[in-house]
Each structure stands twice: as structure tokens, then as C-alpha cells.
Amino acid sequence: MFSSPMPPPWPGPAGVLQVMKDSGAMTEWMPKPNPAVDLRTLALSPEEGFVLSRLDGATPARNLPALTGLPPERLRTILSRLVTQGALLPTPAASPAAPVAAPPAAFEPQRRTSPAAPEPEADLPVLDLTPLDAEPGADLPALDATPLEAATTPDTAPDAEDEPEAALGNYRQLFELRLHPLPEDQRIAHAHAAEDPILSALCFDPVPAVIKAVLENARAGLPHARLVARYHRNPVGLEALCARAAFAADTGVRRWLVRNPQLPASLFRRLWSARRLMELHKVGNDRDVPESTRRAAREVLRQRFASGPAEEKVELILNTEGRALAALIGLPVDGKTASLLCGRTYRSPMLIQNIARWSAAPPALIAHLLKQEAVRRQPQLRILLARHPNAPADAKRGGA
Template structure:
């Protein structure tokens, strides 16, 4: 049962269901990707309470029942794909877009309720009183305190023994003070959560220095996704591009190749002025290329190694498409005989 991943039913009329506040709170935390064993940390509720609430949510028709048997394991279609093809390499961890499912409607509805509780009941209190109450608050009041704009209150929320990932995601999304965000990022378990990271980079008050500290060691693919995400403020996107360029200079060759292939070479426009080492060039030359987009982007990359240009000119896809061959022949690193049309 602990391996079961509860999935909300999108068509359920949640507002009309006879849910208790606790049941509504747990339902708001279900994203269809979090297994039961992680819901204790996410909600702050004991496992036996989680199980009882999930049972009632299934009875109410708000959550799909647990499967009676596990689906057969995949035989691994990835293994069947030849590693030397130019199909995008699989990243060890997903890109931000793959991590990011649309917010469940129940989460949005619950967030609206928590904001109302804060604005109507808690915000009129003095700041020191809010900070005192936040240390011992329970939900839904604890979630409501996550909307407080005062960093001292957010620090008290983080000191609360009931605080979980759901509260951390609310703070990352709705707290717009760099001091409070610094306090949130002092908790390693919260920063490791993909939901927290997703909302942090979209928070316009995320300090550039904090982004550099948290993302400078992450994979190039993740940095690229942040740099290209239109939902991320331009200042953070600019910092992400700078961090990616710095990281590209020191990243392992395999990670550089992974970045180039997964983006079909689109990333190369952001890497102007950067070269690659011999190992990266050798790995790129060890593949068969069939993607016109990838070949075209490499042909426009001024730092493309001569060996890679020569390798691309031998590809069947280039032989069949004169425009690709012409682009490669015009590259400054193209072999002399190729530039002469040989």
C-alpha cells in the first residue's frame, strides 16, 4: 500500500463533496506522482491517518482506487535504441518541463482558501504575534501563514515541527521577500524537492546569488530549461544562462554531449565563444546523425570541431539534403576539399 501513488480524479466536483478540512488538505497535496509513503512528510500527518483519509477520498470518488496488482515492468525500450544514434540522450534526472505537471485544481482552490484565512484572520494581528503563533500552528492555519510577507513569520513557519514539503512549496511560490527565501533554502530537504525548485525560479524575488549557490552544481540540462522557461523572470533566466556557460566549461564531456543532443543543438546559440575538448568532440563524432535540426544547428556553431564537421559531411542525411551540405561546406572549420566542393 505504501508504494501506491494516489491519483485525483480530475472530473470530480470537489467543491460539492462532503470533505472535512483535513480530507480537503490531503487531497490538495495529491499530484498524481507522490506515493503514499511520502505523504507523511508532505502533510505532517501520521501514516495511519493518511491511510484512513485516502480510504474516504476513494469512497467519495475524489481519488482513483489503488490497483489490485502492479503493472508489468517495462522491458526497456530505451535499451533497444542504438546509443550511437542522434536521438536525444536520456537525462539522469528529468528536465524541468517533465517534472512539471499543471497544478491540480484542488491545490489552487485550497491555496485560495488559505490566502483568505491569512488576509482575514491572521494579517490583522501584530507581526510578533503572527510569528509566535506560526511556530505552533496546525493546518489550515499553518498553510495560511505561508502567505505572510514578513520573513520573521516565515522563519517561524519553518521552525514548526509540522511543516512539510507542501508548506515549503507555498512559501517558494507566494513569499516575495529574499530574506524569507534564504531561510527556506537553508533546509536541504526542501531545496531538493522539484516543486520547491520550480516555484523558486519563478519567484521574482529569488536573489541571483541564491540561484547561483543552489543551481551551479546541477546538470546542464536543468540549467538550460530554466534559462529557456518563459515563466521564469528575465533576471533569473539571464543568471541561469551565465551559470550554464560557466558550468559548460567544467562539466564532464558526457554531460556536454547530452545537453547538445537533448536540445537538438538549440543550446549552441547560448554557448557562443565556448569551445569543447577532445573527448567531447570524439563522443560527438562517434554518433550517426539523422536530425536535420541538429545538423543545421551544429553547422551554425562557430566552435564546431573540424573533425565533427568532416564527420557530418559523411552522414547520409547530409548527402540527401544539399542545403545541409552547403551549410557545412561554408563552415570555417570545414575540410579544405569540402569547401572546394570535393
Template sequence: MSDWTPKLNPTVDLRRLPLNAEEGFVLSRLDGHTREKDLPALTGFPPDKLRDILARLVSQGALLPGTEAPASMNTVRPPAHHEADHPAPSVDASATEPLPEAEASDGADDEAGAADDVPEAVLGDFRKLFETRLHGLPEDQRVALAHGAEDPELSALCFDPVPAVIKAVLENSRVGLPHARLIARHHRNPVGLEALVARAAFASDTGVRRFLVRNPQLPVALFRRLWAMRRLMEHHKLTVDRDVPEQTRRTARELLRQRFSTGPSEEKVELILNTEGRALGALVGMPVDGKTTSLLCGRTYRSPMLVQNIARWSAAPPALIAHLLKQELVRRQPQLRMMLARHPNAPADAKRA
């Protein structure tokens, strides 16, 4: 198989394509980064069969064609097998709803692309399979099934609300990151989420983490354990992400202040500059060390918004206020100079001017 990386065609509505169960399942395993030659391990399909499926998906427009896109070994579309047991994506599936960015004004979330690996049309198909065929089984049967299930049943069981079933899914030898992301996104029991995070390979995945912080049942203690040592910018993005539950955002604000008081100076400077000082609103009364001050004073400032936010920051060090007053931007704009001159840490001569 080739080094071609199959990628979804963003201009095509998957719900309108006549996909069979195998094609829908393969689509659910594409993240836009995994090469064709690595897909047999993720899908369980032999390379020749997988090549045929990918070729059909390209011909239907579901995948973007590439220079190394596979040519179908069988130009006649084979009949879908077991479609009664494994329903294909349909028009009734959930409408596409892309995840929003953590904060548009601060730039794209670096983890976004890694997380959105399951098309909503296919996601709705897994949910439908669970609700129509699996949910009605007794709990002990679902646990037993989860231990040895293959996809699409294994993915469907990730929607089970019972922690014992989720634990059984995680013990399945076929479980992988796509299943972990489904659990992080849709499971609503803290016990099941604890079991998920107990697997280090899953807990470190950017997609799993992204979905966990948006899960309203993520325990505060578990969030603290996962995010305590993350970069300041990551904490800030959570504090302003409207898709993060308020409890998690509140904890993120607490962690942001804790990390700001003890974190590296370089991270503090990165936070202040990359947010144009907007993050300072959550850091009232938080002073900075000499190294951070020195790094901030070693820069040329061209953003009025950044200067205004620093001028409103009560803990802005005197050396930084003095440095800003010397900037060409401030000298050209009297309103900025006035804001800085009124700061309690402004030099005496600036206050008299």
C-alpha cells in the same frame, strides 16, 4: 492502512464539490506519490478518521478510485466541524492554472509532477484564511501563532509577507514539504527565502526548487548557490522557461556557459543532442574538448535540425564537421552539405566541392 496511493481526479473541478474543511485539507496534502498508510503523519489525522475522509473524497469523485481504495466506515457524511473557522474550498477560489513545462520542445520537466501538489482551489482557501483572519493580527502575535500553529492555519501563515513569521513557521515542529513549497511559491521577501533554503531538506526538494526559480524575489546569490552544480540540461531549461523571471534566466545563461566550459563531456553531449542543437545558440564562441568531440563523432545523425544548428555553431570542431559530411542524411540533402561546407572549420575538399 493500505499501500493505496490516493491521486486527484483530473476530470473533476474541485471547486464545484461540497468539500468540508477536513476534506479540503487532506486534498492539499496529496501529491500523487504518497501512500495512504503514510498520510497520517502528513495530515495529523488518526488512520480511521483519515480512511473515512478518503472514502468520502473517492465517493465524491475528487480522487481516482483504486483497487485498494478505502471503504468508508461511516456511510453517513458527518457534519463539518469548525467550518466557520476553517472555510472550505469554494467557487470563489482561484481558478486552476497548471504550471507550464520548462520547454515543451525539449520534453517534459522532470520536476513538474513533484511540485504541483496543492490544488488551486485549496490553495485559494489557505490564502483566504490568511487574508480574512490572520493578516490583521499584530506581527508579534502572528510570530507566536506560527510557532505552534496546526493546519490549516499553519499553511495559511505561509502566505505571510513578513520574514519573521516565515522563520517562525519553519521552526514549527509540524512544518513539512507542503509548507516549504507554499513559502517558495508565494513568499516575496529574500530574507524569508534565505531562511527556507537554510533547511537542507527543503532546499533539496524538487518542488521547492521549482517554485523558487519562478519567484521574482529569489536573490541572484542564492540562485547561484542552489544551481551552480546542476546538470547542463537543467540550466538550459531555465534559460528558455518563460515563467522564470528575466533576472534568473540571465543568471542561468551565465551559469550555463560557465558549466559548459568546465562540465563533464557526457553532459555537453546530452545538452547538444537533447535540444537538437538549439542550446548552441547560447554557447557562441564556446569550444569543446577532445572527449566531447569524440563522443559526438561516434554517433549517427538523422535529425536535419541538429545538423543545421551544428553548422551554425562557429566553434564546431573540424572533426565533427567532417563526420557530419559523411552522414547519409547530409549526402541526401544538398542544402545541409552546403551549410556544412561553408563552415570555417570544414575540410578544404568540402569547400571546393
């Protein structure tokens, strides 16, 4: 019977880590994911998955501390585990072990093997994970915020419009540790010429002059504008952001601007004065929006309702089931709006009640509601409409 010697075991994480520390070759090693391995079959921790998602095969290991925000010692341990699990390819200098003659298939002994484990004789490089020099102009790699397919589910996938939270943490840490200690004039100079991730990190700067320099950078785009809208807390910087029409018109920028507690009311009025009534109503009732901005939204809503298109007024009343009318007390409607409202069939008791409590409801609309089947079936609705100041005289006598 044939027999085959068992291959020497692949060294565990501790052994690989020691090789990384002791080897003197390839200080510029660029860790590369193993394309032959299905990452979903590996038991990766969240931290290992995060580090693996940042590896593109073109980033030197020495740059990983700034890219991930993890200390070099921790990265050595994580990378060693990824190599032993087969998630990363070994160094290109590694030479494969001499092949062992395989016995006939019928007599091959059963043993566990790792489908992507490198040969034990492979030389692993020394990982020079010394943090990058504090010079902000250093050639930092762009952050690849694409998460691992195995680590992301449809329910937890980040919004395509915004940076993932992990990347935002990297930018903030880079700013606090490397850029914030620099003098303001140096940060302004870097903002004019920087690339990512430095440019994104400077979006966290609290000084408006730095934000203006970021926006003047030719590489600045919507992701940077959204960061400024979300995190900058100075009205002057927000004014500079909204001075650029392309940024001010972006949905993501607007979404974060209205949640920014430092958004000036005057700037809100200027940007939202031409928005649809329904959008203004949503801002005025959004609990994630600061009260000062909500109050400004309600004021703009009243101004726009008095002069806005009839179609938008009808849309606002119907889509909110009349709830928006509570903020429109004392504002009459024009003949076209009344005509459009009278041309509809009403079945919602909530909508009918809210219109009945609206003091500016036109007489024609009250008369139209009294004819609705929903009102005929519910006496309390008819009584409520009959008590309206603009109700027809015969309805008032019948409801008395």
C-alpha cells in the same frame, strides 16, 4: 387485494433547514458521510461536493465556516440538502420510524424511494455554525483536501506534490481574515507553535521573520516549504527557506522558486550551479520563469558548459537538436566531447544545421558530418558545412 399506506414524504431542503434552526440539541453535531450511499449516483452541485469532501465525521459543524470559507447560513442550506439526499447520516439521536408491515411482494405498490433517505421522524441537530473565535491558537481541524471520487477525474486531479487550489484558497482566506490583522510579534509566536491549518496559512505572511518562525516549527514539512517558495515575495524569507538543505533539494520547492519573481540571482546561482546542463537549459527557456532568473540560468549554463562533464555536453546538444548552441557562442569543446560527438550517426537536418552554424564546432566533427548519409542526400547541408571555418580544405573547395 392488500394495500399499503404511502409513508409520509421526507421533508425537502426548506423543511430540514427549519428543523436545523429550531432544534436545540447537539450543538456539537459532527456531520458524517453516509457509507451506504454511492455518492456518484447523487446529483450534487460542485459546492455541495466541495463541502462533503471536507467532512470526515470527526469535525464539529461549528468549525466548518473556517474549514470551507463559506458563511454559516450558506452551510446550513448545503448541509440540509446533503441530509435530504442521503449523502449525510442524520444525528445519532434520531430514532427510526416504526416499521410498517409490508404487503406481499406481488401486490406491493410501485413508488419512488431514496435508498439512503433518513426517516421523517428523525431529529436533526441545531448547527452551531458561528465562525471560530479569532484567536489563532484555536483548535482548528486539519484540512482534508482529498476531493470526492465522483467530483474528480484523472484530467482534473490536482498534482500530488501540491495543495489543491481549494485548500490554498482556504489558507489564504484564513491568513487575510484572522492572522494578518494581528501584530507581527504575535504572528511570529503563533508560527513557532501552530498546527495546520494555521501553520499553512502563515506561509502566506509577507514578513520574513514570520516565515523563519514557520520553518523553525517542528511540524513544518515539504508542503509548507512549497507554499513559501510559491507565495512568499521577500528575498530574505527565500534565503531562510533555502538555508535548509532538505527543502532546497525538493523538486517542488525548486519548481516554485524559479517562478518566484523575488528569487535573488545570487541564490539561484548557489542552488543551480551544480545542476545538470539540461536542467539549466530548460530553466533558461521556460516562459513561466521571470526574465531575471532566465538570464541567470543562461549565465550559469555557459559557466557549467566550459567545465562540465563531456557526457552532459553531448546530452545537451543532442537532446535539443543543437538549439542550445545558440547560447554557447564562443565556447569550445574538449577532446572527449568532440570524440563522443563524432561517434554518433546524424540523421536530423535540424541538428546538422545548428552544428554547422556553431562557430566552435571542432574540425573533426565537421568532417564527420560531411560523411553522413543525410548530408550526402541534401546538397544544401553539405554547402553549409563546407562554409564552416573549421571545415576541411577539400570540402571547402568542393562546396565553393
